[in-house]
Amino acid sequence: xxxxxxxxxxxxxxxxxxxxxxxxxxxxxxxxxxxxxxxxxxxxxxxxxxxxxxxxxxxxxxxxxxxxxxxxxxxxxxxxxxxxxxxxxxxxxxxxxxxxxxxxxxxxxxxxxxxxxxxxxxxxxxxxxxxxxxxxxxxxxxxxxxxxxxxxxxxxxxxxxxxxxxxxxxxxxxxxxxxxxxxxxxxxxxxxxxxxxxxxxxxxxxxxxxxxxxxxxxxxxxxxx
Amino acid sequence: xxxxxxxxxxxxxxxxxxxxxxxxxxxxxxxxxxxxxxxxxxxxxxxxxxxxxxxxxxxxxxxxxxxxxxxxxxxxxxxxxxxxxxxxxxxxxxxxxxxxxxxxxxxxxxxxxxxxxxxxxxxxxxxxxxxxxxxxxxxxxxxxxxxxxxxxxxxxxxxxxxxxxxxxxxxxxxxxxxxxxxxxxxxxxxxxxxxxxxxxxxxxxxxxxxxxxxxxxxxxxxxxxxxxxxxxxxxxxxxxxxxxxxxxxxxxxxxxxxxxxxxxxxxxxxxxxxxxxxxxxxxxxxxxxxxxxxxxxxxxxxxxxxxxxxxxxxxxxxxxxxxxxxxxxxxxxxxxxxxxxxxxxxxxxxxxxxxxxxxxxxxxxxxxxxxxxxxxxxxxxxxxxxxxxxxxxxxxxxxxxxxxxxxxxxxxxxxxxxxxxxxxxxxxxxxxxxxxxxxxxxxxxxxxxxxxxxxxxxxxxxxxxxxxxxxxxxxxxxxxxxxxxxxxxxxxxxxxxxxxxxxxxxxxxxxxxxxxxxxxxxxxxxxxxxxxxxxxxxxxxxxxxxxxxxxxxxxxxxxxxxxxxxxxxxxxxxxxxxxxxxxxxxxxxx
Numbered sequence: 085x086x087x088x089x090x091x092x093x094x095x096x097x098x099x100x101x102x103x104x105x106x107x108x109x110x111x112x113x114x115x116x117x118x119x120x121x122x123x124x125x126x127x128x129x130x131x132x133x134x135x136x137x138x139x140x141x142x143x144x145x146x147x148x149x150x151x152x153x154x155x156x157x158x159x160x161x162x163x164x165x166x167x168x169x170x171x172x173x174x175x176x177x178x179x180x181x182x183x184x185x186x187x188x189x190x191x192x193x194x195x196x197x198x199x200x201x202x203x204x205x206x207x208x209x210x211x212x213x214x215x216x217x218x219x220x221x222x223x224x225x226x227x228x229x230x231x232x233x234x235x236x237x238x239x240x241x242x243x244x245x246x247x248x249x250x251x252x253x254x255x256x257x258x259x260x261x262x263x264x265x266x267x268x269x270x271x272x273x274x275x276x277x278x279x280x281x282x283x284x285x286x287x288x289x290x291x292x293x294x295x296x297x298x299x300x301x302x303x304x305x306x307x308x309x
Numbered sequence: 310x311x312x313x314x315x316x317x318x319x320x321x322x323x324x325x326x327x328x329x330x331x332x333x334x335x336x337x338x339x340x341x342x343x344x345x346x347x348x349x350x351x352x353x354x355x356x357x358x359x360x361x362x363x364x365x366x367x368x369x370x371x372x373x374x375x376x377x378x379x380x381x382x383x384x385x386x387x388x389x390x391x392x393x394x395x396x397x398x399x400x401x402x403x404x405x406x407x408x409x410x411x412x413x414x415x416x417x418x419x420x421x422x423x424x425x426x427x428x429x430x431x432x433x434x435x436x437x438x439x440x441x442x443x444x445x446x447x448x449x450x451x452x453x454x455x456x457x458x459x460x461x462x463x464x465x466x467x468x469x470x471x472x473x474x475x476x477x478x479x480x481x482x483x484x485x486x487x488x489x490x491x492x493x494x495x496x497x498x499x500x501x502x503x504x505x506x507x508x509x510x511x512x513x514x515x516x517x518x519x520x521x522x523x524x525x526x527x528x529x530x531x532x533x534x535x536x537x538x539x540x541x542x543x544x545x546x547x548x549x550x551x552x553x554x555x556x557x558x559x560x561x562x563x564x565x566x567x568x569x570x571x572x573x574x575x576x577x578x579x580x581x582x583x584x585x586x587x588x589x590x591x592x593x594x595x596x597x598x599x600x601x602x603x604x605x606x607x608x609x610x611x612x613x614x615x616x617x618x619x620x621x622x623x624x625x626x627x628x629x630x631x632x633x634x635x636x637x638x639x640x641x642x643x644x645x646x647x648x649x650x651x652x653x654x655x656x657x658x659x660x661x662x663x664x665x666x667x668x669x670x671x672x673x674x675x676x677x678x679x680x681x682x683x684x685x686x687x688x689x690x691x692x693x694x695x696x697x698x699x700x701x702x703x704x705x706x707x708x709x710x711x712x713x714x715x716x717x718x719x720x721x722x723x724x725x726x727x728x729x730x731x732x733x734x735x736x737x738x739x740x741x742x743x744x745x746x747x748x749x750x751x752x753x754x755x756x757x758x759x760x761x762x763x764x765x766x767x768x769x770x771x772x773x774x775x776x777x778x779x780x781x782x783x784x785x786x787x788x789x790x791x792x793x794x795x796x797x798x799x800x801x802x803x804x805x806x807x808x809x810x811x812x813x814x815x816x817x818x819x820x821x822x823x824x825x826x827x828x829x830x831x832x833x834x835x836x837x838x839x840x841x842x843x844x845x846x847x848x849x850x851x852x853x854x855x856x857x858x859x860x861x862x863x864x865x866x867x868x869x870x871x872x873x874x875x876x877x878x879x880x881x882x883x884x885x886x887x888x889x890x891x892x893x894x895x896x897x898x899x
Contacts, residue, residue, distance in 0.1 A: 225446075225540070225544075228446055229446075229533075229536070229537075229540075231325075232532075232533060232536060233533070265334065266334050266335075266336055266341075266449075267449035269322075269326050269333060269334075269447075272331075272333075272334060273326075273328065273331060276330075276331055291368060291370075291379045293330075293370070294330055294370030294371060294372050294377070295330070295372065295715070296329070296330055297329045297330055297348065297373060
C-alpha cells in the first residue's frame with residue numbers, strides 16, 4: 085500500500101489525499117510532525133527526502149517527492165482512463181505541464197502567505213500576496229474564457245486534470261493567507277466545480293460544496309464520471 | 310460625484326455570475342454582499358455575514374431554497390432571508406426576528422442591480438433597450454471609481470462588425486453620454502458602428518468594477534473575438550489606471566455600517582400580538598386539490614411574505630368574521646406564496662364553507678404572520694410522517710424539506726380513497742417515500758400504525774397530524790412500541806375535549822406583580838387581556854400552543870391537546886386559552 089508522509093494542515097499533502105480519494109486509491113498516512121516539531125527537517129527524515137520537504141510517497145519501495153511530481157505519478161499509474169494525466173493527447177499534456185508549472189507559482193505565493201500567517205514562516209508577506217493576486221488575475225481571466233467555450237477546467241479538455249488538483253488547494257485556502265477572492269468570480273465558480281468532482285474530500289479550512297441541482301449541468305453542475 | 314451614491318442603483322454582478330447553486334461574493338460602497346439565485350429564479354442580495362457568528366455567507370451552501378452557513382449550519386430562506394433552522398436548537402422554530410439584512414435586486418442588461426437604499430428604478434439606457442445587449446467580461450480595478458470613469462472615456466475599441474478586417478482604416482470613438490456612474494462610447498469604422506456602455510461599480514473608495522455592455526450581440530462566430538478584443542483593451546486600460554492610482558495617495562477605505570445583532574435576538578419570543586391579522590394576501594389560485602378539499606395559493610400584496618418553517622400555520626380571518634388556522638403546505642424558500650388546503654367540513658360552523666363557497670380567486674384575505682408550534686427537526690436520518698386526511702398539509706411541507714435536505718423519511722397518508730388524497734402534484738414528487746393507506750376502518754388503521762411504528766431507528770422522530778381519534782391511537786401505539794414522548798410530535802386541528810371552565814382560582818403574575826381572579830366561565834387569557842396584559846393567541850381552543858405561558862408555582866388543570874403527557878405531568882407550562890388551575894393559585898412567568 086502507498087505510504088504518504090503527511091501533515092494534516094499541509095496544502096501539498098492535501099493535494100495527494102485529494103487525488104487518491106478521487107482515484108479511489110487506498111493509502112496509509114504517516115504523520116510527520118511538521119509544526120511545531122519540524123520533523124521534516126530532522127536527520128531521520130532527510131534520509132527519506134534530503135530536501136526536507138513533505139509530501140513524500142513510498143509506493144511499495146518506489147519513493148517519490150515533490151507534490152506536483154507525485155500527482156503526475158498517481159494519475160499516470162492509478163487512472164486507467166488516462167484522463168487525469170492525458171499523455172495520449174500532445175496538446176492537452178502540454179497544457180497540463182504548463183498549468184502544473186503555474187501551480188508551482190500559486191504554491192510559492194498564495195500558500196506561502198498562508199504558511200507565513202498560520203505557521204510562522206518568514207516570507208515577504210506583501211510580495212507573496214501581490215504575486216498571488218497577479219496569478220489569480222491570470223487564472224480568473226483564463227477560466228472565464230474557458231466558460232465561454234463551454235469548458236469547466238483549467239486545461240481545454242472536457243475532463244479535469246492533475247493541474248486542477250495542483251492549483252485548487254492553493255486557491256481555496258488563499259484567504260487564510262489574507263488573499264481575498266472577491267475579485268475573481270470565475271475562479272470562485274471553478275472551485276465549486278472542483279468540489280463537485282466525485283470522490284472529493286476536504287481538509288481543515290476547506291468546506292464541501294452543496295449538491296448541484298439534479299438533472300442539470302452548466303457552470304456549477306457536476307461532471308460526468 | 311454629485312448625487313449620494315448610497316441612494317443610487319449600481320450593478321453588483323452580471324447574470325452569468327449567478328449559476329445555479331452558487332453564492333457570488335460581491336461588494337458595494339465598502340459593504341460585502343452574498344448574492345445567490347434560488348431555484349425559483351429569485352436573486353437574493355444579502356449582507357455577507359451570518360447573524361450567529363458573523364461568518365461570511367458567501368462561503369455558504371446554496372441548496373436552491375435556503376442558504377446554509379458553513380460554520381454552525383444556520384439556514385436562511387430564499388427571498389426573506391429569515392432564519393429557518395438552527396441545528397443547535399433542532400426542536401425549536403427560530404424567532405421571526407432572526408432575519409438577515411437584504412438589499413433590492415433587479416436584473417437588467419444582463420447585470421444585477423442593487424444598492425444601499427436606492428430610489429426609483431435602475432437606469433434605463435435607450436441604446437441598450439433598442440439593441441440586443443451583450444455583456445463583456447467584468448474587470449475589477451484597484452483605483453478610485455471616479456478615476457476609472459474618467460479614464461474609460463478615453464477607451465478605444467473597434468466596432469463588432471469590422472474587427473480585424475480593416476486594419477489601417479481609422480477608428481473613430483466618441484463619447485455619446487456620460488453621467489455619474491457610466492460612460493457611453495460609440496466606435497465607428499467604415500460605416501459600421503458599435504455602442505458600448507460602461508458602468509462603473511463603486512466597490513470601495515479605491516476599488517471599482519468596469520461592467521461593459523455592447524448594444525449588439527455579435528454572431529456566434531464572432532462572439533469570442535469580440536470578447537477577447539475588449540478584454541485585451543480593457544486590461545491595458547486597467548493597468549494604466551492602476552499605475553496612475555498607485556502614484557496617488559490611497560483613499561481611506563469606506564466603512565459600511567453593519568447593524569449590531571442583539572444578544573437576546575435568538576432567545577426572545579415574538580412580541581405578544583393577540584390575534585392580529587397583520588398581512589394582506591390575494592388569492593392567486595384556488596383549485597380542487599382533492600375531493601372536498603380546496604387548495605389556495607396566497608400571494609403577497611406588496612412586500613415579501615414573512616419567513617416560515619415546515620409545520621408553520623397561519624390564522625385566516627374570514628369575510629364572515631371567523632378565524633381559522635391552516636398549515637402551510639409548501640416548503641420554505643420555494644416561491645413567493647403560501648399554499649394552504651381547506652377541507653369542507655360537513656358540520657362546518659362557517660369556516661371551511663366560507664372558504665369553499667365564498668372566497669374566490671382575486672379576493673383579498675387578512676391573515677396572521679406564520680407561527681410554528683410544530684417545528685421539524687432536521688437532525689434525524691429517518692423521520693416517520695403520519696397523516697390522516699387533511700392532516701397531510703403540514704406534513705407535505707416537512708416531506709419536501711426532508712427530501713431537499715437528503716434526509717430519509719416515510720410519508721404515511723391515511724385517506725378514504727385516492728380521490729381524497731390532496732395535492733397530487735406534490736405527492737407525485739414525493740412518490741418513492743409515500744405510502745398510501747386507503748379506506749381503512751379504525752381497527753385496520755390501528756393495525757397499520759402498529760406495523761409502521763413497530764421498528765424504530767435510534768434517531769427517528771414521528772410527526773403526526775390528523776383527526777383527534779387517529780392522533781390518540783398513534784400516540785398510544787407509539788408509546789406502547791417504546792417511542793419516548795419527545796420523539797412523537799403531533800398537531801391537532803382542534804380540541805375536541807369537553808372544556809370544564811367551572812373552577813375559580815387566582816393567578817399571580819410574577820413579572821408584572823399583579824394578582825388577578827379567574828372566575829368560572831372566564832379563561833386565563835381573557836382575564837389577562839382585560840387587565841391590559843398583552844398575550845398572543847391563535848386557535849383559542851388549546852390546540853395550537855401559541856398562548857403558552859410558563860408556570861412557576863401551583864398545579865395546572867390541563868385541558869389542551871397541545872402538550873404531550875409527560876409535559877402535562879411536569880406542570881411547568883400552561884395553555885392559557887383553555888387550561889385552568891387545580892390549586893387555588895397559579896404563579897405565572899409573565
